[in-house]
Amino acid sequence: MSTACHVNLARVTLTDAEIERDVALGKAVHAALLERIAAAGDRLDAAGPSRLPGWNRAQVITHLARNADGHRRMIEGAGRGEVLEQYPGGVDGRNAGIDEGATRSAAAAIGDLVEATAALEAAWEATDWQGAGRRTLRGETPIDRLAFLRVREVALHGVDLDIGIELDDLDPLYVRLELARMEMLWTARQPMGLTPLPAVALALAPPARLGWFTGRLAVDGLRPAAIF
Known part of the structure; x- marks a missing residue:
């Protein structure tokens, strides 16, 4: 494929204001998704199909939890001067984490997501946003890009959950x-x-x-x- 202009957004340095904006968005989408999940309560069918082919809702929720863990892992590694893989075990590790969610109850999956989300937000507060991590499916990524990438993950997978969140709600x-x-x-x-x-x-x-x-x-x- 010919590309007239190659745009690598990961190489654009973000300002402090842009990072603060992305963190605020991240906290907002976290809160909105957890509120919607909590509102579903006992009606949330964890084993029911999501809008992602082959994934049930428990798998989507578990993936969001492991994604939070992966972001935290990269952030904390960068704080030590290390460039760490997002998912231990790479692609296989990522897939195993998703598969492990398939038979979980709603309560177990949601509790996991709540805990992982809180830990990630604590890592956001502690980091200086320097260094890089290695996203398993995308390669090396500056730490200051991660907050917006987490927003994307949560916003779009919230739609994928098929619990009443639509594109117009983003x-x-x-x-x-x-x-x-x-x-x-x-x-x-x-x-x-x-x-x-x-x-x-x-x-x-x-x-x-x-x-x-x-x-x-x-x-x-x-x-x-x-x-x-």
């Missing part, structure tokens, strides 16, 4: 920031001269456009964005 600031990133990634992956977004995509409301970019919404007249 935080408007997150949607705006994410669309800017997605559009840059999409443009960078197009052959020279074919960089503008299709008119059909531009006509979509921002949450729907985000759904198309992330493969969560099929749109008549548009091929999948395929940017990941």
Whole structure:
């Protein structure tokens, strides 16, 4: 594939204000998801299917917990001057963590997520945002990018849980920031001269456009964005 302009967002240094914004967003999406899960209560069918093919809800919730652990691991490692793998055992370790969630009760999965989320937020407060970690599926990533990446994980998997959270419910600031990133990634992956977004995509409301970019919404007249 020819790329007229290669955009590597991970190489852009964030300001303190941008990091603070991303941390505030992270805490907000954590709180919103945990509140929605708690509201579901006994009605939350952990063994029921999520919107991710082959994943039940307990697996999605467990994945979010292990993702929090992985982010904390990278942050704490960077504080010691180490570049650590997000998931011990790499891809196999990541997949094993997801699979272990398949038969968990809602209470066990949710308790795990609450604990892992609190530990990650404590790590956010303690870090100086220097150094890097090695995201298992994406490679080396500066620590200051992790808060926004956690926002993405929680926001989109909250929709995937299929417990009443829809694309239109996502935080408007997150949607705006994410669309800017997605559009840059999409443009960078197009052959020279074919960089503008299709008119059909531009006509979509921002949450729907985000759904198309992330493969969560099929749109008549548009091929999948395929940017990941």
